[in-house]
Structure formats: structure tokens, C-alpha cells
Amino acid sequence: MIEVKEITKRFGLKKVLKGVSFTANKGEITCLIGINGVGKTTVLNAIMNLTPIQSGEILIDGEKISKNSYEKITFIPDAITMLPQMTIGESMQFMKDFYKSWNQARAKELLDFFKLKEEEKISSLSKGNTAKVNLLLGLALDVDYLLMDEPFSGIDIFSREQIADVFTSHLVEDRGVIITTHEINDIEHLIDKVVLLDEGIVIKEFNAEEVRETEGRSVVDVMREVYKR
Template identity: 60%
Template sequence: MIKVVDIHKRYRGRSVLNGASFTVEKGQITCLIGINGAGKSTVLKAIMGLTPLKSGSILIDGQPIDKNLYEQVAFVPDHLTMPPGMKLSEGLQFMQDFYQSWNANRAEELMTFFSLDRTERIGNLSKGTAAKFNLVLGLSQDTAYVLMDEPFSGIDMFSRGLIAEVFSSHLIEDRGVLLTTHEIGEVEHLIDRALLMKDGAICRDFQCEQIRSEEGKSIVDVMREVYQG
């Protein structure tokens, strides 16, 4: 379980994170929802140790983030983070060299699923293709948790559908997934749990099927209440 407790962070005089607390369980797909600038990406970066926190704690299976934990948690940022001069095959090799949790078979499977050309250079990829390769890099690691920052942002409709398929597959099963997105439409039926972020904190935290059974509301309905009410 990833446990985030009361995290605070200031940036340029503004409170980006203001006491956000939540947990991410294994075997569940959790989605962090919020308007632009709500701090969603910052939360993911903080979990990954890419930005320091003013206060609060983040524990992954009881441990604070450190170098070994990068074998337990994979991060798929909102853009591809490999050198443009590298070929896709070299990128895969790089990951294999550094990560013990790298699963080369899974990588092959995903490369084929997304129809990616291994000889292409990273700098030449279109946005959609780059997003797909980004997913390959993140999901081919045998990690217990996967964090994804806006996996659908700026992607064409068909690529989005393909990416959404990944969520329904065995690639995600048993893992704890935390993603952020604006495109709630694409994931409405996929996620188990929704965390609504407002003013740097989590203001609604619910199981989606439960809200549907008990209150007959969709995630979008709750979002309207929170952000427009």
C-alpha cells in the first residue's frame, strides 16, 4: 500500500499541496482527479522523490522512497523521458540494464500490442506513439505499483482506446495503479476508486461502484458537485 499522509508543499508562494492524505491499494485502480494546477502531477512526483516536500510523509509498503523502491514503483510521466537520439531498442536495453524488475517478454508483448517500430528514434515519435512507448517502459517493469501522469493527454482517439485496453488487461491486474487524468470519460468505467483534489487536498475519496449503487451518481456527477457547486 502507498500511504500518503498530510503532505505539504509550497511553490512560488502558493500552497500546491495542503495536507493531502490518501492510500493506494494493490489490485485497485485509483484515479486522482482535479482541475489544471490542482497539484496532481506534484503528488506523483513527490511519491517518486522527484520533488521535496515541506512536511508530511509518504510510505510505500511501510518504507520511505529510496533507490530500492524504484524497483517496486514504476512511473509513467506525462511525457517521454528518454534522450531523443536513442532508438526505441536502445531505450529498452537501457531499462533492462538498470532495472532488475525489467521483464523483457512483457516489453516485447507491449511493443507488438502497440505496433511500435524498434528502429525508430525517440525524438521522431509522434505524441501518440511516444505515449505508447512511455507505457511500455513503465509497464514492462514487474513492479507492485504503477503511477501514471495524464496517460491520455493530447492523444488521438484511437491511441487512447488502445491505451485504455491496457487497463483492462492482465498487465494491470494485482498491481496498485495511481493515475491522474483530465479525460475522465475515458476511464469512468475502468477505475475502482476516485480521489478528487481541490486546493491542494483530497476533498472526496470514494469507491466508484459504491457511489453508483448508493447514490446513483457517476464520477462526473460528483465532480460537478465538488468543482462547480
């Protein structure tokens, strides 16, 4: 379980996070939604210790993040994390060199799944394919938790469908996933849990099926109500 407890974060004088708390379970897809602001990405960065927080605590399976955590949790940002002059194959080799949890067989499978070629250069990839390589590099790690920042934004519809397919496949199953998005429509059926973020606080945290079952409302219905205030 990933536990985010009362974290606060300032950029200069601007408070971006004002005490954000939520949990994300293993085996579930948790969706961090925010209509506006920069809070979502900052939360993911904070979980990965890529940005300092002013107060609060983040635990991954009860432990604070350390170098060993990066074999257990990985982050797929919305920009690619490899050098433009590298090929996809070289990027995979780089990952293999540094991560014990790298699963080369799975990486090859993903390569096929996304119809990518090892000899393609990162700098020559389309936006959609860049997103796929990014996803490949994260998903091929045998980690328990995956964080994805806006995996669906700014890419063509077919890439989007392919990426959505990943979520329902064995490539994600049994892992804990946190994804951020501002556009829920495509993935309403895929997610377990929704955390609504606004103005630096969590305004609602709920289970998507539960809301449908007990209130007969869709995730978008709830968002509509919550963000209208």
C-alpha cells in the same frame, strides 16, 4: 499500499498542496482528479521523491522511498524519459541494464500490442506513439505500483483506446495504479477509486462502484456536485 499522509508543498510563496492524504491499494486503479491547478503531478512527483515536500509522509508498503523502491514502484510521466537520439530498442536495453525488474518478454509483447518497432527513433515518434513508448517502458517493469501522469491527454483517439485497453488487460492486473487526469469520461468504467483534488486538498475520496450502487450517481455526477460549491 501507497499511503500519502498530510503532505504539504510550496512553490515559492504559493501553497500547492495543503495537507493531502489518501491511500492507493495494490490491485486497484486509483484516479487522482483535479480540474485545475498543478497539484496532481506534484503528488506523483512527491511519491517518487522527485520533488521535496515541506511536511507529511509518504509510505510505500509501509516504507519510505529508497533506491530499492524504484524496483517496486514506477512512474510514467507525461513526457518521455529517454533521450531523443535513442531508438526504442536502445531505450529498452537501457532499462534492461539498470532494472532487475525489467521483463524483456513483456516488453516485446507490449511492442507488438502497440505496433511499435524497435528501430524507430524516439525523436521521430508521433505524440501518440511517444505516449505508448513511455507506457511500454513503465509497464514492462515487474513492479507492484504504477503511477501515470495524464496518460490520455493530448493524443489521438485510437491511441487513447489502445491505452485504455491496457488497463483492462493482464498488463496492469494485480498491480496498484494511480493515474491523474482532468478528463474522466473515457475511463469511468475502468477505475476503482477516485480522489478529488482541489485547491491543494483532497475534497472527496470514494469508490466508484459504491457511489453508483448506494447513490445511483456517476463519477461525473459527484464531481459536478463537489466542484460547484
